[in-house]
Amino acid sequence: TIDPDVCTKSKIPFADVSQVSFFEGQEAEILFTTHTIFRIDKIQQIHDDHTDRLWEVHLTLVGNDNHELNTLTAHVREEVNLKAPIRGWPQLAFILLKVGEPAKAEKLYKILLQKASSDKERSDYNHKLGWAYDDMGEYSKALSSYEQSLEIRKIALPPNHPDLASSYNGIGWVYDNMGEYSKALSSYERSLEIRKIALPPNHPDLAVSYNGIGVVYDEMGEYSKALSSYEQSLEIQKIALPPNHPDLAASYNGIGAVYYNMGEYSKALSSYEQSLEIRKIALPPNHPDLAASYNNIGIVYRNMGKYSKALSSYERSLEIRKIALPPNHPDLAASYNNIGVVYDKMGEYSKALSSYEQSLEIRKITLPPNHPDLAASYNNIGMVYDEMGEYSKALTSYERALDIRRIALPPNHPDLASSYNNIGSVYDDIGEYSKALSYYEKAQEIFQKSLPSNHPHISHVKRNIDNVKKKM
Template sequence: MAFFMRALHQQLEQLHEKQSDQFNKKFTVYRGQGISQDDFQQLSHIKGGLLSFNNFLSTSTERHVAIGFLKESLRKSEQNVGVLFIMTIEPEKITRKNIPFASIEEYSAVKTENEILFSMHTVFRVQDLKQTTMNNRPFWEVQLTLTDDNDEQLANLTATMNKEIDGSRWYRMGQLLLRIGQFDKAEELYTALLEQTSNNSDKAGIYNQLGEVKYHQEQDTEAIAFYEISLEIQRKTLPEDHSSLSPIYSNIALAYNGMGDYSKALEFYEKSHKIQEKALPPNHPDLATSYNNIGLVYNNMGDYSKALQFYEKDLEITKKALPQNHPSLAASYNNIGQVYANMGDYSKALKFYEKSHQIFEEALPPNHPSLATSYNNIGLVYNNMGDYSKALEFYEKSDRIKEKALPPNHPDLAVSYNNIGGVYANMGDYSKALEYFKKTQKILVESLPANHSNLAYPYNWFGKVYRSMKDYPKALENFEKCLSIREKTLPENHPDRATTYSNIGDVHRLMGKYEKALEFHRKALNIQENVQCNPLQCATTYINLGETYRKMKDYSTALTYFQRGLEIREKKLPKKHPDLAVVYHNLSKLYLSSRQYNLSMKNIQQAIEIAQEKLSSTHPHFIEYKKTFEKNRKKM
């Protein structure tokens, strides 16, 4: 096969030379094809960037011919995204001879196609993407121009890739397979290379790459095992602070983070960071990435002050290293906004989300997926504030972009439908909420493998909606389906399993099955108290336990658990966070039940004070707090 490709390339070079007079003016060629949703998602992100075709590229000077191929491709697969590449070639700007093209009309089986064939690895610049329709089915026109040796970005990219994809030909092939998502083939190649080498340094590199393969296949435990073999080999010959160890530590941390084992993730990110701090100047972009990674783990753990500290260090370096309108700077602002949102400081969250959004608006086309994410984040803040009409407005802006830019069953659309469903659930419009959650489920079932953990999320939401509708048997049924998936796909001590146990316990409480409720809440605590995860999740379980004991009229035990939950929330959250109001309301109901009316009034007033500042007047929690206040007032 290699000989055939080399021969074909050489024939194209000869034809290109022979036809040089024929291609002395600017001309346009077309190629119609269907591409996968993931490939299109990547393509939509690189407007202004470079696109390489890794095989021989067949095109036509006739648009209708390319349209014919496009129609056929879409007919064969409803899942593909239709793309018509419109390629502008300016021969006078082309100085290189190693990427030839030629007319092969006289050799073609179909003479009327006017075929122009380009050699492998032809690189184009993506000028524009525009959606249009054909027989009521949308497709995309993508405007490309052929690059040449004078293209500075291409020269820099080539140099960078030569550095990043290093090693011998077969090692480089493995890294390339990883980059293009061919994980099974990459695994086969690395396994074969491992059997053939006796060099320990090569073995360490191959084990590390096998770890990457397993990570991308979502097999985190296996990934860590390979990374640790690589690390063990390297540490036999290298000092503990050698820069080669840093990326391995970072890879191990990433896998632990995916498993929800945040204490382990933090341990290995800090090892990586310690090496980088010694090896790199203080404003190096790799240090910014390292600070960002550590911030992400602290955010996942619910230690928001620590997360903010590291995200701000990342931002400080990123602002110095990048232009003011660079999308990576927008990502840094976005991360800080997310932490403030988690802390319940919604005005600051909006401030940083809007900074991020402003950069995206300046740097990206109006239908870019990153803008959709930005609208989504702003919508999330309004949702947490209880301003559901505003939340819906921004979620729908996000959704409109995604529906135009993405295929109808893309996973990002599932996220969008899920968020809109969540708003309708909060507004009490449960039929609308279920409609959107069912859309979410349909996409996830179509786009994810049968053993993917994300398939649990729709059942989790169905459970919450049916619980709010007081249809407790259906709520329980869906939470149990959620648990079944998570027990099969997540580690035994994963925080999401604990959350599901707690949800099931809560439904049992509402059904009056208090012993069952206690059983599941204790299962949740068994994970949350013994694994370093987000303590705020543990606080929620304490509060659920407190509410269960309150219903059992065991007021002293109920008080103990409410105070434990309150202590964590007061330590981790700002003084006026809405989640604190929830606990004050629970305490008020407890004191009301035990006829301690002064303490009950004190707590409900604290809840109402927070709600007045943080929630809209129509928020369900605010309405409930006012009802409890009235009950207290009548008793006093």
């Protein structure tokens, strides 16, 4: 599908050949000159009773004089030549990683690894395999591949070589996804330390390290440190990268996550939308990072009480993830979880419970037993049971969430406070007011240490304490 209004504004030569087509009058055909460039806006399957191979592709004509596109294209070519200097299969495999096709990249890298003839090739292909496995949600395989690459590089390279920093960064990313935040932070900091010595001060890889550190601090509940790291990353990227580079989108996305966690939803939404706009331009329409943007925008809308917008964003995210990811990928679990939250808020408890249980089943398969996301699933299932008046089931789920969070999170993490608050709520509902007060006060103590004074969670738990005291 090509919008003719856009064609008429373009400098690219084209001709309407519908009247001379073999199917005269039945097809609206337009013939474009060679080297015409289109941006793929959307791909959707055409439902047909006879085949599942029909697709409709929505294209936007892009002129060759588009400065931002030309700059981004030149940078991508330069990056591909730098990160995958061997032409042919190695470059194709790297491009597949960059466009969000890790399963295809993995197949190529496994073949390349078997044929590798030097330590450099073996270390590079193991590193890229680690990247592919991480994107596929296969974290133990990812860690193994990254560590094999690191061992080769430690022997073959000087101690401050940039490739060592890349290895530590990749290992940090895997530990982060596994919920082992202290190990992730340690790896990211080793990567940053090497890059500060080996690279110019505005090198894009320094921004990658700051971004990773920001992610970990955000997940550990240290929001001011997270915001500082993301902003350092963004400042470097603004200097070093084209304005529509996907790494800029990652920084805006991270900044949005921090603002969201601090309860500043309008700032979060603005940052997430900046990230989405870049990703729409720079990435294929079914890239997992686009799904992440829609997911995050949905989270903000949910917390602003705009449930229909939230559900729409979550469903767009899930649609992309079903196409782009393996069936048990943790990000699919996140989508089902978030859809469950919206149904919960809308009072559709059976739909919410079904979505939460889909999420939990995936997380049980793919994540370590004490991963924070498992705690989130048990917590959310507990909330549904609580709202349905099934208090014993609610308490069991909440306590499982709390047990995991005590192991996985720092002692003043806001999610621990949420668990204490929720357990207090159940005791409040069943009339055990002294127990309720004890849990509410634990929640209040952590919230006051970890969140801004105007955060809605603080006022909410204060109301709970006031109400339970009146009942006593």
